[in-house]
Amino acid sequence: MTSGAVDAARNILTGLHEVMASRQHAQAKLNTVVEVIGESLHSEVCSIYLLREGMLELFATRGLAQEAVHVTRLAIGEGLVGTIAEKIETLNLAEAAAHPDFSYRPETGEEKFHSFAGVPIVRRERAVGVLGVQHVERRRYEEVEIEALQTVAMVLSELITNAGLIDDDYAASLDPTHNAPEQLRGLPLVKGLAQGTAVYHQPRVTIEHIVAQDTEAERQRVILAFDKMREQIDRMAGQAEFGVGGEHEEVLETYRMFAYDEGWTRRINEAIDSGLTAEAAIERVQQRTRMRMRQIDDALLADRMHDLEDLANRLLRIVSGQIGTAASLGLRNDAILIARNLGPAELLEYDKRRLKGVVLEEGSLTSHVVIVARAMGIPVLGRVRGLRGYVREGDTLLLDAEQGMATVRPSPGAIEAFEARFAKNREKQAVYASMRDVEPVTKDGTRIQVRINAGLRDDIANLSLTGADGIGLFRTEFQFLVSATLPARERQTRLYRDVLDAAGSKPVVFRTVDIGGDKTLPYLRHDDGEGEENPAMGWRALRVALEREGLLKVQARALLEAAGGRELNVMFPLVAEPWEFDEAKAVFEGQLAYLRKTKRMLPEAIRYGVMLEVPALAEQLDILAPKISFLSIGTNDLTQFLFAADRSNPKLAERYDWLSPAILRFLRRVVTSLEGSNVDIGVCGEMGGRRLEALALLGLGIHRLSITPASVGRIKDLVGKTDLGEIETAMRGWLAEPPANLRETMHAWASARGLLTD
Structure with a gap:
């Protein structure tokens, strides 16, 4: 803005503030407002259209025929005024009649005016009116004049709303771009x-004060807010999460570019010079950004503009002191x-x-x-x-x-259909919930273990709610993922002890921490594997724990102390070779020796197990079996490794079927290789929580499933209806000579026996 435009905007703001604070009735106020704006901008015509009953109605004018006030009405999208409101964009025309959307209204007497400039009056990102100026001479308005109009329109939106000149809720409900x-x-x-x-x-900040009392004080508030925001961005740059290249680094660099952009800061300061508060100045520049975003076809550039919008919201929260999230305000x-x-x-x-x-x-x-x-x-x-x-x-x-x-x-129809579907789901869940005290026993008398997966302290309540047999997988990494720093041993011990106390006599299998790879922690950096292209198959889980022996030592001691006087079940993830198990167990045995030496209470028994997720381990189970008490097959990772299909890739996530003969034959071979050993074999993962897939697992001879709590009822129901001998016989036949589509064949077989009620 030039000094002339700044002065004009400031004069208008001062005049508007005085007008709206006066005791005049609403129409008299608007009549004065158009005179103030017109005189300050030396405009022959100044008009205000407001949204009323779904139409843009001429509420006040200087220069057009007064008989047209409250008579001329335009639909959203009709004429130049309607186009501005529909697209929430500015028009600046040397010859208004040449525009394809021009609509002539004879009652206004506007035929002698050629040039036209109009800006939307925006309230909460919705157009509630239009402010326009016109001249007899043919000319395009200067950028500084347009900016002055936009600043005035922003203030006008607040003032007319506060004066009750528009029904904001009603106007919003009629906005065709936001109500459909x-x-x-x-x-x-x-x-x-x-x-x-x-x-x-992050709720949008409500701006309560628009017109500044002290311009210099507002400028200082913005300077301090910018300093704080830049500190936050620079601090993010030091976190491992943002320092590994790829998209994160690109996003961060864009943030930094905008955060230090002099053009952005200059525009905000110019808005303050015009008489706006710090919050209103940021919002004013943000409105301009949004208008530009609506005109951008380039997806990459639009994304960058979204980044600027995010940064402006961050700055607005800092300068207003409204930093809390919706969680702090409460739902x-x-x-x-x-x-x-x-x-x-x-x-x-x-x-x-x-x-x-x-x-x-x-x-x-x-x-x-x-x-x-x-x-x-x-x-x-x-x-x-x-x-x-x-x-x-x-x-x-x-x-x-x-x-x-x-x-x-x-x-209403969509809501009704959705609620009917939702109610049907709830009915099923209610039936399954009624099975809490029912033991999962097959029709021919085999007891199946149905346990739950957990990772949070609150999850333990699901044991009693579902009647599950225990926790087959407690993911200890959750405590690491939600913590800003590495959890101290005492904190870990407290969590594990609470879980064991809550579980009572039911078993809990603790999986040692599975971090790294696709679960990066900003406070745990490592040189190897950073930015790796396929983190799910990379430096993670036991591989990281063995490299950082201190991490595993602390967790081992915490688990051993928490299980004092009780049985401890500990399971190592992503084991690929027996020596990895040996090294991990040695860490636990070393901590056990230390606790014994210091006369601490020790676990009554320790059962060691592994997760079979890496196919290579299946070739060495004869070596591993004598060393372990149990083996849990992690079907999620195992599937992606067998098929070389990254489950985080949307194109591949649903492509490979758990009921593929390749998966089922592999699982049968694992079960067969452990026959005659004392190893308890089970499955941890989503596969065990789906009826048809769980039926296949039962047919393979797997009698322990660990699944999400929501699936326990349906799997108990399935077990009670299943003849184990019958499905085992059928499975042997299908895997010997696989049908063209095993899923369809199994579905027909199970449906005929009433096993698929979902």
Whole structure:
């Protein structure tokens, strides 16, 4: 802005403030407002259109015929004024009649005016009116004049709302670009159904004061906010999570570029010079950015503009002091959380009784928040492009993370259909919940062990709720993922002891920490494996623990102390060769010797086991079997390794079938190789929680399943209806001569016996 434009804007703001603070009635105020704006900008015409009953109505004018006031009305999208409101963009025309959207209204007497400039009056990202100026001479308005108009329109939106000149809620409900139902597509990260109102993880800041009392004081507030924001960005750069190259580094560099961009800071300072408060100045520049975003076709450039929007929101929160997330404010109703991305610790801050689902603009199948959300039973939909452009705070949302879809502002019919489907699901769950005290015994009398997977202290309540036989997999890394620093031994001991206390006489299998690879921790850096192209198959789990022996030693001691006087079941993940098991066990035995020497209470017994996820281990089970008490097959990782199919890749995630003869033959070979040994064999993973897949596992001779708590009832129900001898015989036949489609064959076989009630 030039000094002339700044002065004009400041004069207008001062005049508007005085007008709206006066005791005049609403119409008289608007009549004065157009005179103030027109005189300050030396404009022959100044008009204000406001949204009323779905139409843009001429509310006040200087220069056009007064008889047209409250008579001239334009639909959204009609004429130049309607186009500005529909597209929320500025028009600057030397010859208005030459524009294809021009609509002549004879009652206004505007035929003698040639040039036209108009800006939207925006309220909460929605157009509630239009401010326009016109001249007789043909000319394009200078950029400084347009900026002055935009600044005035921003202030005008607040003033007319506060004066009750528009019904903001009613205007919003009539906004065609934001009221229609929208179906958003994304990637299902945690499957499930949910219904609730949209809540932004980082709520939009409400700007209460627009006009500055002390310009210099506002400038200092912005300077301090910029310093704080830049510190935050630079601190992020020092974290391992952002220092490994690839997308994170690219995002961070974009953030830094904007954070230190002189043009951005200059525009905010110019807005302050015009008389705005720090918050209003940031919002003013943000509005301009949004208008530019709507005109950008280039996807990469649009993403960069989204980054600037994020950064502006961060700056706005800092300068206003409204830094808290929606979790700190508390959820009032059933909520669907909206965010660009989310950390696991941030998710755990929310009230689980109110939080029903999460929709992310980013997110991946292996992100930390997804791992925790899956354990919490909260459906998550990710990779929803343009999410925040379609969803408003408080919108009704139907989340279908089974089909990869979220419906925003659904119709009554859509809500009714969704609720019917939801009710059907609840009925099934109620039937399964009634089986809590039912033991899973097959029709021919074989007792099957049905345990749950867990990772959080709160998960232990599911033991009594489901009647499960124990915890077949306690993921100890959750405590590491949600912690800002490496959890101290005392903290680890306390968690493990609490879990054992809550489980009582039921067994708990603790898996040693599975971090690294696709579960990077910002506080745990290592030189090898950083930025690796396939982290799921890389430097992770036991490989990291053996390299960082101190990490495993601390965990070993914590587990041994927590299990004093009780049985300890400990399982090592991602074992590829027997020597890895030997080294891991030696760490535990070393800590056991230390505790014995210091006269500490020791576990009554220690059962060591491994997870079979790496196919190579299957070739050496004869060497390993005499050393272990149990073996758990991790079907999620095993499947991707067998098929060379990364499950975090959406194109491959559903491509390879658990009921493929390749998988089932491999599992049968593992079971056969352990026959006659004392090794207890089971399955940990999603495969065991699906009825048809669980039936196949039973047919292979696997009698211990560890699954999500939500699946326990349905698997108990399946076990009670299954004749074990019959499915074992059928499975032998299918694997000897596999049918063209084993899934379809098994489905028909199970349906004929009433085994598939889902």
